[in-house]
Amino acid sequence: MSLQPCDSLWRASAPAAPTLTALEQDLEVDVAIVGGGFTGLSAALHLAKFGVSVALVEAAEVGFGGSGRNVGLANAGLWLEPNDLDRQLGPEAGRALYDALAVAPDYVFGLIEEYNIECEATRNGTLHCGVGKAGLTQLKRRCEQMQQRGAPVELLNTADAQARIGSDKFNSALFDPRAGTIQPLGYARGLAHAAVKEGAQLFDQSPVENITPDGESWVVKTAKGSLKAERVILATNAYGEYGVKNEARKFVPIFYSQLATKPLTEEQLKVVLPNKEGCWDTCTVMSSFRMDQQGRLVFGGMGGEKHYHASWASQRVKELWPVLSKVEWEFSWTGKIAYSEDHLPHCQQLQRGLFSVAGYSGRGIGPGTIMGKELAEWFTGRRDSLSAPMTTLRDIPLREVKRMFYEVGAHTYHVGQRTHVLD
Ligand SMILES: Cc1cc2nc3c(=O)[nH]c(=O)nc-3n(C[C@H](O)[C@H](O)[C@H](O)COP(=O)(O)OP(=O)(O)OC[C@H]3O[C@@H](n4cnc5c(N)ncnc54)[C@H](O)[C@@H]3O)c2cc1C
Incomplete structure (x- = not known):
């Protein structure tokens, strides 16, 4: 290492x-x-x-x-x-x-x-952003379970979620004001x-x-x-x-990579996460997005640098926020998550x-x-x-195979991913 x-x-x-x-x-x-x-x-x-x-x-x-x-x-x-x-x-x-x-x-x-x-x-607060029918179902389930335990979370409808995220690619969002x-x-x-x-x-x-x-x-x-x-x-x-x-x-070590843009323009900042909530989505291969205090968008996804192409992220960001059609990445880095x-x-x-x-x-x-x-x-x-x-805990059998499974899965998903259609 x-x-x-x-x-x-x-x-x-x-x-x-x-x-x-x-x-x-x-x-x-x-x-x-x-x-x-x-x-x-x-x-x-x-x-x-x-x-x-x-x-x-x-x-x-x-x-x-x-x-x-x-x-x-x-x-x-x-x-x-x-x-x-x-x-x-x-x-x-x-x-x-x-x-x-x-x-x-x-x-x-x-x-x-x-x-x-x-x-x-x-x-x-943070927003767990719903994609597709499965995403909405998951968020409804999470919201119900959290509310049953007294959490002050709120499931935002499509219009509210899209306004908060600044993108029409999400159908809902679970807002947690504690975070x-x-x-x-x-x-x-x-x-x-x-x-x-x-x-x-x-x-x-x-x-x-x-x-x-x-x-x-x-x-x-x-x-x-x-x-x-x-x-x-x-x-x-x-x-x-x-x-x-x-x-x-x-x-199992799972790699997760992030890219940060140069600070966005005033115009872009009015559209992209105007309230600056931290976000992640319900996709099988998750993405995350948030702003830093200098107005940079920090965009992340599963997979190591090798498989986490800036070109995929650029395309995805453009799909989510057309106002970011020419995104310039200033930083890129990777970390390792310990999955039990x-x-x-x-x-x-x-x-x-x-x-x-x-x-x-x-x-x-x-x-x-x-x-x-x-x-x-x-x-x-x-x-x-x-x-x-x-x-x-015991050593995980076939740990490297499991790591590769996630890595290849994330890569394949990113390569094949196109705009999510709301259904
Ligand atoms: C890319 C990424 C995104 C994540 N996003 C989030 C998020 O948004 N929200 C969230 O809550 N969590 C997130 N996590 C998880 C969170 O970051 C980790 O769970 C948390 O940082 C673990 O902290 P830790 O102190 O247990 O371990 P670490 O921060 O990993 O620290 C372990 C330290 O041990 C040191 N070390 C190792 N071996 C030795 C040795 N032999 N001698 C001395 N020192 C040694 C290492 O150098 C390291 O600094 C994310 C993780 C990653 C990687």
Whole structure:
């Protein structure tokens, strides 16, 4: 795996991270964390806030993984429909996880305010945009299930959805006013500043090479230093493919690529997402679209760069918004999503004191922040358990075949895709 950060819009526009150094000493702390994404940083921040001595080591730089590369849709809940959560976990545990993540946007935007995190936080809600009959059916079902659980969501009719999106290619949209958009790398770097302010020790450019038991403790070893701790959190998610225990084998890595335009003109901005809600669609191979604060359209779709052609995106954008007939792309980048087989995040106690939390399956801003906080609460006796299931996951058989299946599927879909006809 290359540790070269990607050339994303987020990296070009995020405020700086705190100045960190590589770990070049042997430290003893209560909790050691591996991975500087939302999960690890939130755990570090909350543990430090609760007075626990904590150190975090990141292989590359803060937000190097999914946390610095994502779309920035700070949504409530998970990808799964609420009834599927109940079916998989049972009504009690399903509801507990649902409730914990329903308030995730409140918590994320609350942290942003509390620590003055500069991350283009825009709480205008998000739109899940309906395409075709199947899309409308799906949105009706989701809306009903969410409303049954008290969520203030609203299913917009065709006219309202089209006005909000600025495109006549959608027949409906599920509006969630709890959600919003953030500049994800700005949020990750802001969490790092907050963690440092609370007293956590953070190190970058420090890939963990191995973790070995030492009596009641663990020793987390990097090239030039080590952390000795009774508890270790592996927060490496889809990027944990090297060093330490190979957690990534328990998830299928799905590539997702994004392109960002140059800032749109005043005329175009009046048409394209005039209220700046973050959006994604109901298509089998999903696309996402949102604005940044400089008026760039950020357009994403499943598939790695190789298969995610700017020409496909240009055509699709032109179909959706004819006013963008000559779109100029300024940035393009790709990230890796860790899909668990049941699309749920999982916490595992691999051995006594050695924990791993991962598998957000494409929704990790709220869940990663909440899981980090819950780990800190659990370790300090503030709660009895986590909202996510505690499981033992096995390596996924035929993982590479499954990854290729998604990749080829996304490619074929993009190549074959033409304007969706509303029916
Ligand atoms: C393209 C894309 C779009 C997405 N869009 C959204 C969205 O709009 N909304 C949403 O809620 N979620 C979204 N997600 C999901 C979300 O970004 C992730 O779930 C979340 O960032 C996971 O955070 P994390 O902290 O668990 O892992 P990561 O952010 O991936 O962090 C893991 C870190 O571990 C480090 N690491 C790995 N191995 C080692 C080692 N040996 N030693 C030290 N460090 C190590 C890596 O360098 C990395 O920085 C998206 C993901 C992607 C990739």
